[in-house]
Amino acid sequence: xxxxxxxxxxxxxxxxxxxxxxxxxxxxxxxxxxxxxxxxxxxxxxxxxxxxxxxxxxxxxxxxxxxxxxxxxxxxxxxxxxxxxxxxxxxxxxxxxxxxxxxxxxxxxxxxxxxxxxxxxxxxxxxxxxxxxxxxxxxxxxxxxxxxxxxxxxxxxxxxxxxxxxxxxxxxxxxxxxxxxxxxxxxxxxxxxxxxxxxxxxxxxxxxxxxxxxxxxxxxxxxxxxxxxxxxxxxxxxxxxxxxxxxxxxxxxxxxxxxxxxxxxxxxxxxxxxxxxxxxxxxxxxxxxxxxxxxxxxxxxxxxxxxxxxxxxxxxxxxxxxxxxxxxxxxxxxxxxxxxxxxxxxxxxxxxxxxxxxxxxxxxxxxxxxxxxxxxxxxxxxxxxxxxxxxxxxxxxxxxxxxxxxxxxxxxxxxxxxxxxxxxxxxxxxxxxxxxxxxxxxxxxxxxxxxxxxxxxxxxxxxxxxxxxxxxxxxxxxxxxxxxxxxxxxxxxxxxxxxxxxxxxxxxxxxxxxxxxxxxxxxxxxxxxxxxxxxxxxxxxxxxxxxxxxxxxxxxxxxxxxxxxxxxxxxxxxxxxxxxxxxxxxxxxxxxxxxxxxxxxxxxxxxxxxxxxxxxxxxxxxxxxx
Amino acid sequence: xxxxxxxxxxxxxxxxxxxxxxxxxxxxxxxxxxxxxxxxxxxxxxxxxxxxxxxxxxxxxxxxxxxxxxxxxxxxxxxxxxxxxxxxxxxxxxxxxxxxxxxxxxxxxxxxxxxxxxxxxxxxxxxxxxxxxxxxxxxxxxxxxxxxxxxxxxxxxxxxxxxxxxxxxxxxxxxxxxxxxxxxxxxxxxxxxxxxxxxxxxxxxxxxxxxxxxxxxxxxxxxxxxxxxxxxxxxxx
Numbered sequence: 008x009x010x011x012x013x014x015x016x017x018x019x020x021x022x023x024x025x026x027x028x029x030x031x032x033x034x035x036x037x038x039x040x041x042x043x044x045x046x047x048x049x050x051x052x053x054x055x056x057x058x059x060x061x062x063x064x065x066x067x068x069x070x071x072x073x074x075x076x077x078x079x080x081x082x083x084x085x086x087x088x089x090x091x092x093x094x095x096x097x098x099x100x101x102x103x104x105x106x107x108x109x110x111x112x113x114x115x116x117x118x119x120x121x122x123x124x125x126x127x128x129x130x131x132x133x134x135x136x137x138x139x140x141x142x143x144x145x146x147x148x149x150x151x152x153x154x155x156x157x158x159x160x161x162x163x164x165x166x167x168x169x170x171x172x173x174x175x176x177x178x179x180x181x182x183x184x185x186x187x188x189x190x191x192x193x194x195x196x197x198x199x200x201x202x203x204x205x206x207x208x209x210x211x212x213x214x215x216x217x218x219x220x221x222x223x224x225x226x227x228x229x230x231x232x233x234x235x236x237x238x239x240x241x242x243x244x245x246x247x248x249x250x251x252x253x254x255x256x257x258x259x260x261x262x263x264x265x266x267x268x269x270x271x272x273x274x275x276x277x278x279x280x281x282x283x284x285x286x287x288x289x290x291x292x293x294x295x296x297x298x299x300x301x302x303x304x305x306x307x308x309x310x311x312x313x314x315x316x317x318x319x320x321x322x323x324x325x326x327x328x329x330x331x332x333x334x335x336x337x338x339x340x341x342x343x344x345x346x347x348x349x350x351x352x353x354x355x356x357x358x359x360x361x362x363x364x365x366x367x368x369x370x371x372x373x374x375x376x377x378x379x380x381x382x383x384x385x386x387x388x389x390x391x392x393x394x395x396x397x398x399x400x401x402x403x404x405x406x407x408x409x410x411x412x413x414x415x416x417x418x419x420x421x422x423x424x425x426x427x428x429x430x431x432x433x434x435x436x437x438x439x440x441x442x443x444x445x446x447x448x449x450x451x452x453x454x455x456x457x458x459x460x461x462x463x464x465x466x467x468x469x470x471x472x473x474x475x476x477x478x479x480x481x482x483x484x485x486x487x488x489x490x491x492x493x494x495x496x497x498x499x500x501x502x503x504x505x506x507x508x509x510x511x512x513x514x515x516x517x518x519x520x521x522x523x524x525x526x527x528x529x530x531x532x533x534x535x536x537x538x539x540x541x542x543x544x545x546x547x548x549x550x551x552x553x554x555x556x557x558x559x560x561x562x563x564x565x566x567x568x569x570x571x572x573x574x575x576x577x578x579x580x581x582x583x584x585x586x587x588x589x590x591x592x593x594x595x596x597x598x599x600x601x602x603x604x605x606x607x608x609x610x611x612x613x614x615x616x617x618x619x620x621x622x623x624x625x626x627x628x629x630x631x632x633x
Numbered sequence: 634x635x636x637x638x639x640x641x642x643x644x645x646x647x648x649x650x651x652x653x654x655x656x657x658x659x660x661x662x663x664x665x666x667x668x669x670x671x672x673x674x675x676x677x678x679x680x681x682x683x684x685x686x687x688x689x690x691x692x693x694x695x696x697x698x699x700x701x702x703x704x705x706x707x708x709x710x711x712x713x714x715x716x717x718x719x720x721x722x723x724x725x726x727x728x729x730x731x732x733x734x735x736x737x738x739x740x741x742x743x744x745x746x747x748x749x750x751x752x753x754x755x756x757x758x759x760x761x762x763x764x765x766x767x768x769x770x771x772x773x774x775x776x777x778x779x780x781x782x783x784x785x786x787x788x789x790x791x792x793x794x795x796x797x798x799x800x801x802x803x804x805x806x807x808x809x810x811x812x813x814x815x816x817x818x819x820x821x822x823x824x825x826x827x828x829x830x831x832x833x834x835x836x837x838x839x840x841x842x843x844x845x846x847x848x849x850x851x852x853x854x855x856x857x858x859x860x861x862x863x864x865x866x867x868x869x870x
Contacts, residue, residue, distance in 0.1 A: 016839045018648060019690040025653065028645035032660070032720040258720075260649040260657055312660030312718070343663075344677050 014097055014105070021087045025260050026054035029102030032258040033310065035071045035078070036103050044187045046070055046078045047101055047111040047148070051118070051126035052539070054082045058257070059264040061271060061319065062154065063117045065176060068253035073180055079103035079111075083126040084133065086536055086543075092133055099133035108134030111148050112190070113183065116167070118154035121516035122509065122539030124163050128531040131166070138528055140168050140213055145196055149186060157210075158288050159469035159575040162516050162523035164212035168200060172208050172578055173242035174274075176250050182206060204235055208242035211235075215577060217521055223562055225520065225572040238579045245619050247274055247293040254306040258313075267315040267348065268307045272300055272332070276321035277603050277621070280378070281389045281594050282417065284468040285321050288580045290613040291621040292604060297328040301335060308345060316340075319350040324358045325604075327625025333364050354392045359403040372411035372459070373404050379420060380430025386597040387422050389590075394434060401438050405445040410454040412438060418487045418504075419465040419479035421594060428487055432494040435460055439499050459501045462491060464510035468517050470580040472590035474573065477566035478514040481507050508546040512538065515563040520574035522558060529555040583612040634702045635735065636711065639727040639858050642693045646722030647839070651686035657720065658698065665718035667711060670701040684738040684846055684857070685745070685810055690838040691818070695845040697738050697857050699731065732864040742857055744794065744849040745810040747818045750840040751802045753833050760798045767828055768796050775824045777817075789824055792816045794849075805844070807854075818843075 018024035037043070048066055050057030057063060063080075070078035079101035084092065092099060098107040108114055114134070116127060128138055131150070137143045140150065152160070153171035160170050171182070185206065189199045197213075204211040214235045218226040230237060244250045256268065273294040276286045295303075304316050316336070320326060336347050347365040352358040354375045362373055377397050379385045385392055401412055416431050435458055442456035464484060467476040479487075488504050495502050516523065530552035537543040553560050567573065569588065586609075593600060603609050604623060614620055642654065649657065659679050662669050671677040680701040687693045702711075708728045715725050767773075773789040792809035793816065799805050808816040818841045825833040847854040848862050855862040 015645075016837070019837050019839045024648040024689070025650070028648050030645045030721055032657075032664075032718075034720075258657075258660055260646075260653040262653070262656075309664065312662070312664035314659075314663065344671055 013095065014092075014100065017091060017095065018088075021091060022085060023261070026082065026085070027088065027102065028260075029080075029105075031260065032312075033255045034103060034257055035067075037071070037077045039077070039104065039106075043075055043077045044113070044183055045111040046076060046113045046115055046183065047081055047108060048078060049081045049114055049116045049127075049130055051083050051116060051123040051130060052120070052537075053085060054259070055261050055263040057082045057117075058259050058261075059266075060117060060119060061269055062119075064253055064256060064269075065251065066115070066117070066179065067257075068255065069176060069179060069251050070183070072251075076180070076183060079106070081108070081130065083123075083129060083537070089129060089133065089536070098135060099130055108136065108148060112187070113149045113151060116150070116152040116154075118152050118156050118160070118163075120539055121156060121162075121513050122544075123537075124516065124527050125531045125535045125538055127163065127166060128528065129536060132531075138166055139524075140165060143168075149196075155285065155288075156517075158284065158578060158580050159518060160210075160212075160578070161521050161574040162519040162527065164210075165521060165524050167212065168196070169203055170210045170212065171242075172210055172239050172580075174244045175208075175242070176244050178206070178208065178242060182209070201234070207240060210239040210578065212521075217574075219520075219522075223522070223558075225574060225576070227572060228574075228577050238577050240579045241288070241581050241617065243581075243617050243619050244274070244293070245622075247622065248295045248299050248624070252295075252303055254303060255310045256307060258311050265317065266313075267317050268304065268311055268313040269317050269319050270300060270303050270307065271295070271320065272318050272323065272326050272329075273320040276325065278322060278325070278391070279389045279590075279600050279602060279609070281387075281472040281590055282378075282420070282465060282468070284471055287471045287582060289321065290581065290611065291619060292325075293622040294326055294328075294624045296624045297332045297335070300332060301339075304336065305339075308340075314344060315346045315348060317348045317350055321351065322353065323349045323351050324353045324361060327623045329361065333361055337364055354396050354400050356399050356403045359400055359407065362404070363407045372413055372457075373409050374413040374415065375400060376415035377434065378415065378417050379423075380416065380427045380432070380434060383597050384420060384423060384427045384430070386599055387594045388417075388420060389594070389600055391599055391601075394430075397434060398437065398441060402441055402445060405442045405456070408453070410442075410446075411457045411459065412442070413459040413461060414438065415461050415463070417463055417465045418491070419484055421465075421473060421476050422597075423487075428490055431460075431462075431491060435495055435500060443499075456499055457501065458499060460491075460495055460503070462488065462502070462504040464505045464507070466510060466514045466517055469573065469575045470578075470582065470587075472587045472594060474518065474587065475567040475569060475591065478511065478564040481511060484510070506541065506544065509538070509541075509544055511560075511564065512546070512549055515560055518567075518574070519563050522556070523563075525556045526552045526558060579616070581611075581613045581616045583610070583616070586611045634705050635699060635731045635733050636702065636708065637697060637699050637729050637731045637735075637738075637858055637863075638712070638715075638725050639856070640696050640698070640723060640725045642687060642696055642723055644692075644722040646720070647687075647690055647692045650689050651683070654687075655681070655683065657723070661715060661718045661720075661723075662700070665714040667700075667714060668703040668706065670703050682737055682739070684742050687843060688818075688838055691841055691843060693843040693846075695726070695856070696843070697742070697846065699735070699738060701733075727858055729858045729860075729863070735864055738857055739811065741848050741862070742846045743809060743811045743813060744807060744847040744854055745818075746805060746807045746844040746847070747821075748799065748842045748844055749804045749806065749818075749822065750836065751804050751833065752836050752840075753802070755802065758832055760802075760804075763829060763832070764796055764798060764804065767825060768793065770828070773824045773828070775820055775827070777820070789816055789820060793821065810846070 070076045081101050149168050151169050152167045157172050200211045203209050214231050217228050220226050275289040275292040277292050280286050378390050439458050467473045484507050530548050533548045535548045669679045682699050684697040712725050712728045776784050777787050792814050795807040
């Protein structure tokens with residue numbers, strides 16, 4: 008059913024109707040051919056968040072460049088549109104041709120945040136689909152997922168027919184075509200899934216049985232028969248430089264979160280921060296060449312009309328040709344009033360120099376992430392940044408004329424004590440003091456120094472060395488945040504922190520198991536939506552949802568035994584379990600592990616396990632291959 | 634060189650706000666490689682201004698913007714280039730050269746014509762006579778709701794210049810717009826509703842379309858691109 012005409016004029020009654028109109032410059036609307044494979048990509052959050060997600064854009068353009076595939080988009084409807092659709096008895100619809108989900112062969116979710124799980128259910132429900140894969144009908148679309156949080160997908164695994172583990176660019180088209188040919192052969196869905204399960208990276212949750220002991224701890228995770236692989240190995244793009252990258256990005260009308268041209272200069276980071284999910288699960292580092300990047304950027308700017316390009320990566324400044332790249336970009340684009348922005352800075356003077364190069368046109372704030380308050384605790388998390396490094400970096404920034412500095416810290420880290428909190432206070436106050444001193448020596452009248460301190464709660468994540476660590480208690484967390492607030496509540500300092508309950512729920516899902524699936528459904532039925540949005544998050548609903556299912560949420564926050572079978576045991580992100588254990592051990596001893604890009608291999612075994620090489624493009628780097 | 638362009642905003646794009654529309658044009662100019670002029674200073678921006686905003690949800694058939702270019706250009710070429718780079722729903726209809734001292738669109742545009750898809754019981758209403766009675770009122774008082782300010786009473790009568798029934802339930806009103814007396818298009822409906830004791834019902838904003846914007850001068854309506862209301866271009870050498 009084409010829902011367009013019915014919904015079109017009613018959008019005047021919802022907030023931000025431009026979220027639902029599609030029609031962006033560069034939109035791809037294909038002829039609806041009978042034998043095309045129709046894929047609907049779904050992002051379980053609002054348009055302005057989803058449209059800022061690079062993975063989604065890559066998939067959209069990658070699929071649409073195939074003649075036999077049509078790819079359209081859908082995002083979560085804001086509660087006012089959900090209500091309108093229910094009132095008018097209309098289904099959720101695609102942005103391109105306003106078709107309902109049942110007209111598509113595949114509904115493919117991009118997952119990047121645990122707190123958007125209930126939004127998956129809203130989309131399924133508004134499409135008239137059953138939540139559980141096992142209960143859907145033979146002719147329902149295939150419902151699949153992938154994304155940055157698949158290192159533990161178990162709490163939502165049973166909603167999906169299959170989940171793709173890893174980077175999909177190199178194999179997505181083959182996967183879609185393979186599914187289509189199996190379907191055309193007339194096979195039943197369960198047989199199709201068994202065949203699909205043989206493809207590397209494809210995880211069919213229904214083909215794995217999970218048994219629990221009477222404490223609720225996993226006894227074993229076993230495939231339903233011998234033909235199903237025991238572990239699902241993460242897939243990686245081996246040649247990022249040559250990998251597909253879109254050049255005709257959609258140009259939204261709305262002011263989306265990242266409203267600029269985006270180019271991914273490298274993928275993976277081997278700095279080895281022990282809390283960092285992305286750092287552990289996107290290894291090894293692979294870079295695009297400067298020449299490739301310049302061409303991509305030129306084409307993207309021409310095709311979109313953006314006046315800003317963001318060089319994005321887990322650690323932008325670590326790209327081995329970053330200096331030359333920025334030099335070339337500023338020379339080329341300064342006259343055209345196009346500015347360059349860096350997505351992440353290291354805590355050092357080099358970063359400030361680069362930021363100065365790129366911010367000749369427009370000067371915004373600078374962000375640094377020391378993450379912890381003492382050198383000791385920074386060694387625990389393997390941050391490898393000293394207090395002096397931070398002061399040198401901010402002094403350079405103040406001298407260059409910046410007046411706003413944002414500092415990121417975490418609380419609740421393993422081994423954290425009162426000294427570490429006092430350390431945060433001292434660092435922030437020292438930064439403010441040095442800023443004021445430098446400002447005094449300047450003759451120009453400038454904006455007053457501002458320090459924005461952002462405190463996030465440490466959440467132990469699956470597939471990181473801290474996966475066994477307990478989540479901090481709510482009372483202790485509150486105490487710590489209150490302490491920091493009381494000490495940092497002064498002029499020139501702006502303090503923000505995460506909601507304690509929200510962090511706990513995120514922590515529950517990060518290391519949760521399949522028993523949580525019913526909890527998510529109960530919470531959704533009780534009205535949970537957009538839980539990651541402060542205005543909507545209702546902790547009471549979630550407590551009730553746990554009670555509904557006779558589960559204790561504290562079970563999921565506890566410390567794990569090293570011998571325990573963890574819910575994500577069968578998902579192989581590529582790091583040796585011994586490496587994770589060794590890293591955890593070193594963390595507790597506050598010992599550093601250096602970056603393998605600049606030192607010898609640290610035996611995380613990614614390169615060996617995934618048959619891939621560390622791939623940096625600069626010449627003057629001393630790289631040891633694993 | 635300064636240019637004035639006439640354009641339409643239709644289809645789904647009726648839902649984008651004035652600010653989003655301005656950003657869309659800015660990106661379009663860059664995609665089309667129009668030699669736009671940037672302002673001086675810390676935060677350079679394209680020198681570009683528009684006529685009175687359309688409310689979100691309303692289609693406009695003849696809207697206008699002014700733009701400064703760095704160098705002389707063929708108007709036909711500029712129009713083609715912009716149109717090739719605009720998203721579906723926006724289209725430039727006409728481009729003229731204007732003098733650099735020309736007053737801004739918002740300063741000169743003072744009249745707008747709207748069409749209304751009306752809602753009433755057609756069996757009990759004689760459209761023409763009802764409309765004529767309304768237009769002949771000496772005073773049409775309504776409450777104006779103002780954001781962050783107190784409501785106040787205003788008289789619409791001197792600001793409604795004309796009205797007619799186009800066909801079926803489509804009516805058309807010519808009303809004052811801009812800084813020297815502004816009527817919000819939905820205020821006409823509210824006034825009709827109260828004058829007819831509810832025989833005319835309120836309608837959603839999407840039922841109203843802006844047919845055109847004009848400069849009213851000596852009892853006549855001119856398009857802002859009409860040579861008769863534009864200064865003669867002073868050629869800069």
